[in-house]
Amino acid sequence: METTLIILKPDAVQRGLMGRIISRFEDKGLQVVGCKMMQISPQLAATHYEAHKGKGFYDGLVRFMTSSPVLVLALRGNGAIAIARGMMGATFGSKANPGTIRGDFGVSNSFNLIHGSDSPEAAERELKLFFATGEVLNWPRASEAWVYDMSGGKPE
Numbered sequence: 001m002e003t004t005l006i007i008l009k010p011d012a013v014q015r016g017l018m019g020r021i022i023s024r025f026e027d028k029g030l031q032v033v034g035c036k037m038m039q040i041s042p043q044l045a046a047t048h049y050e051a052h053k054g055k056g057f058y059d060g061l062v063r064f065m066t067s068s069p070v071l072v073l074a075l076r077g078n079g080a081i082a083i084a085r086g087m088m089g090a091t092f093g094s095k096a097n098p099g100t101i102r103g104d105f106g107v108s109n110s111f112n113l114i115h116g117s118d119s120p121e122a123a124e125r126e127l128k129l130f131f132a133t134g135e136v137l138n139w140p141r142a143s144e145a146w147v148y149d150m151s152g153g154k155p156e
Contacts, residue, residue, distance in 0.1 A: 001076055001077060001078055001080070002076065002077065002078070002079065002080040002081050002108040002120060002123065003033060003074050003075065003076045003080065003123060003127060003136060004074070004075050004076075004080045004081045004084050004116060004117050004123045004127075005072070005073070005074060005115075005116070005117045005123055005126040005130060006019055006025070006073040006074075006075055006084060006114065006115065006117075006119045007070050007071070007072050007073075007114065007115040007116075007125065007130075008070060008071040008072075008073070008105070008113070008114055009064070009065065009070055009111070009113055009114060010064060010065065010067050010068035010069070010070060010111075011106075011108075011111040011112075011113055012071070012113040012114060013037075013069050013070060013071060014068055015121050015147070017113065018071050020105075021101055021105075021114065022099070024072025024087060024101065025039065025075055025084065025087065027074075028087065029077060029148075030075045030076065030077040030080055030083065030084065031075065031076045031077060031141050032073060032074070032075060033074045033075070033076045033078060033136050033137050033138070033139070034072075034073065034074030034127075034135050034136040035071070035073050035074070036071075036072055036127050036130075036131075036132050037069050037070070037071050037072075038068050038069065038070060038072060038122070038130075039066070039068075039070075040065050040066050040070055041066065042062060042066050044129065044130075045061075045062045045065045045066050046062060046066075046130060047061060048126065048129055048130075049061055049065070052120075060110070062109070064109075064110070072130045072131070072138045074127055074131060074135075076110075077147075078148055078155040078156070080117070081116070081117055081119065081120065081123060083117050084116045084117075086100075086120065087100060087101055088100060088101050088102060088116050089101055089102035089103045090102060090103075091112055092108075092109040093105070093107045093108050093109070093111075093112055093113070094106075094107050094108070094109055097101060101113060101114055102114065103134070105120060119129070127156055148151065
């Protein structure tokens with residue numbers, strides 16, 4: 001099982017899309033194991049996006065991410081990172097396929113609604129930035145056997 005970081009960005013929060021987006025992840029079978037609404041500080045945004053420092057879009061991205069509250073999620077599931085990224089769609093809403101979060105809710109090439117970790121290493125680093133020890137929970141989900149075929153002893 002993987003755990004990934006998802007951030008519903010200021011545009012998703014301001015547009016009232018939080019519940020609809022969370023429902024998509026839960027409908028798919030991913031488990032919410034951490035969730036909090038927060039205002040990202042300029043320092044946290046700079047740390048989170050440090051790989052983009054010096055790029056033309058960096059300053060605007062930091063301003064955007066600190067402009068309004070965000071909803072930060074920790075989602076867990078078998079292959080959660082790839083599943084969540086597939087559900088998010090292409091980076092630019094204007095190029096994202098229908099059926100994806102960005103394809104269904106976005107048209108902007110700047111405001112793209114959602115962030116998701118792109119690798120297990122990124123997820124580990126990002127989860128530690130946004131969640132303190134004990135804020136990402138391990139809890140048994142009664143429906144787990146109905147989400148995954150466990151007949152082989154591990155989730156398929």
